[in-house]
Amino acid sequence: MGDDSSKRFSSNNHAGAVAELVENLGRLPGIGRKSAERLAFHLLRVSESEALALADSIRRVRKDVRYCSACFNLAETDLCAICSDPSRDTTRICVVEQPRDLMSLEQSSAYKGLYHVLLGRIAPLDGIGPDQLTIDALVDRIRAGGFNEVIMATNPTVEGDGTSLYISNLLSEFSVQMTRLARGITAGSVLEYANREMIADALTGRQKL
Amino acid sequence: MGDDSSKRFSSNNHAGAVAELVENLGRLPGIGRKSAERLAFHLLRVSESEALALADSIRRVRKDVRYCSACFNLAETDLCAICSDPSRDTTRICVVEQPRDLMSLEQSSAYKGLYHVLLGRIAPLDGIGPDQLTIDALVDRIRAGGFNEVIMATNPTVEGDGTSLYISNLLSEFSVQMTRLARGITAGSVLEYANREMIADALTGRQKL
Numbered sequence: 274m275g276d277d278s279s280k281r282f283s284s285n286n287h288a289g290a291v292a293e294l295v296e297n298l299g300r301l302p303g304i305g306r307k308s309a310e311r312l313a314f315h316l317l318r319v320s321e322s323e324a325l326a327l328a329d330s331i332r333r334v335r336k337d338v339r340y341c342s343a344c345f346n347l348a349e350t351d352l353c354a355i356c357s358d359p360s361r362d363t364t365r366i367c368v369v370e371q372p373r374d375l376m377s378l379e380q381s382s383a384y385k386g387l388y389h390v391l392l393g394r395i396a397p398l399d400g401i402g403p404d405q406l407t408i409d410a411l412v413d414r415i416r417a418g419g420f421n422e423v424i425m426a427t428n429p430t431v432e433g434d435g436t437s438l439y440i441s442n443l444l445s446e447f448s449v450q451m452t453r454l455a456r457g458i459t460a461g462s463v464l465e466y467a468n469r470e471m472i473a474d475a476l477t478g479r480q481k482l
Numbered sequence: 483m484g485d486d487s488s489k490r491f492s493s494n495n496h497a498g499a500v501a502e503l504v505e506n507l508g509r510l511p512g513i514g515r516k517s518a519e520r521l522a523f524h525l526l527r528v529s530e531s532e533a534l535a536l537a538d539s540i541r542r543v544r545k546d547v548r549y550c551s552a553c554f555n556l557a558e559t560d561l562c563a564i565c566s567d568p569s570r571d572t573t574r575i576c577v578v579e580q581p582r583d584l585m586s587l588e589q590s591s592a593y594k595g596l597y598h599v600l601l602g603r604i605a606p607l608d609g610i611g612p613d614q615l616t617i618d619a620l621v622d623r624i625r626a627g628g629f630n631e632v633i634m635a636t637n638p639t640v641e642g643d644g645t646s647l648y649i650s651n652l653l654s655e656f657s658v659q660m661t662r663l664a665r666g667i668t669a670g671s672v673l674e675y676a677n678r679e680m681i682a683d684a685l686t687g688r689q690k691l
Contacts, residue, residue, distance in 0.1 A: 294539040328540040330503040
């Protein structure tokens with residue numbers, strides 16, 4: 274279709290820049306070819322400032338965002354917004370797998386302590402061992418003292434639970450209380466659709482009325 | 483949640499750049515809050531070059547892409563890749579609503595002629611009249627001569643059909659054959675799920691075996 278120069282740019286005779294944008298959008302998770310085309314045409318249609326704002330924020334996030342030197346949350350300065358916030362309760366530390374887990378916990382507004390982000394979970398099948406996580410830094414923080422409680426908030430999966438168990442064994446030498454997030458039925462759910470694990474967790478952890 | 487300065491950046495204590503990226507991604511069609519977060523974390527995780535390639539292609543598409551001066555397809559030079567391709571059949575012109583429709587037709591590889599992109603359809607309810615489309619330019623192209631056939635390929639909707647009818651009336655003064663895309667049942671479909679319009683189209687336009 275067409276001469277060599279147009280083929281070099283795109284297999285569908287579209288402007289090379291558009292084809293390139295479609296291709297780059299299509300690399301995003303969950304964005305297929307059709308969605309990528311739709312997004313590309315959207316970015317062509319909206320105001321120039323809106324399109325460039327997206328481009329700039331991608332650039333900025335890669336230039337400015339690093340890990341907090343204390344808790345490994347995302348940060349734009351040496352310490353993240355939480356670690357540098359004087360109003361947080363510095364006697365509790367909540368251990369999560371990823372910054373996005375921290376984001377979920379923060380959105381609940383139910384926790385005012387500090388965090389520690391592992392940047393993953395122990396996953397032998399994926400070749401991820403304890404050394405590739407920020408567990409050493411966590412042990413150093415606990416050893417330095419000042420914390421009364423470590424709340425394990427890894428994901429309720431086999432690997433998350435395993436990571437949690439590994440860490441609580443490691444921290445058992447320190448005089449710090451280890452807890453984990455409550456398991457049970459979820460608010461707003463119906464018992465009819467709860468699976469066996471959920472029901473078992475809810476029964477085991479039943480609370481006084 | 484945090485002091486004023488952190489609140490100014492983000493309601494969830496996340497780095498301001500991340501919150502900004504999530505917000506800008508969330509403006510894309512079909513991308514909700516959760517998807518935007520997922521995409522933002524993906525862009526933080528991939529190689530810097532992959533993330534910046536996306537930012538650059540958004541920027542490039544807004545800087546370099548314009549409409550072809552002949553057919554209003556997307557182009558990076560005065561004429562688009564199709565209009566400047568000497569191997570195309572210049573006796574046929576296919577009229578489409580949008581550049582993405584042209585893209586679909588090109589992907590079929592079934593058409594080797596030229597195009598004319600209307601950049602919309604006549605839609606009185608949305609306040610879009612013939613003057614806001616590129617119909618004048620189409621009439622000029624046909625008047626200039628050299629075309630034997632005009633293939634109407636607007637969408638098979640009330641507005642698309644109306645636009646098509648309006649244009650064929652306008653072009654009836656020229657000695658050019660007017661055609662439209664065949665309607666019928668779609669390849670790979672099952673009759674059981676075809677609706678009344680599809681069946682009626684398929685019967686009306688039935689072809690000799």
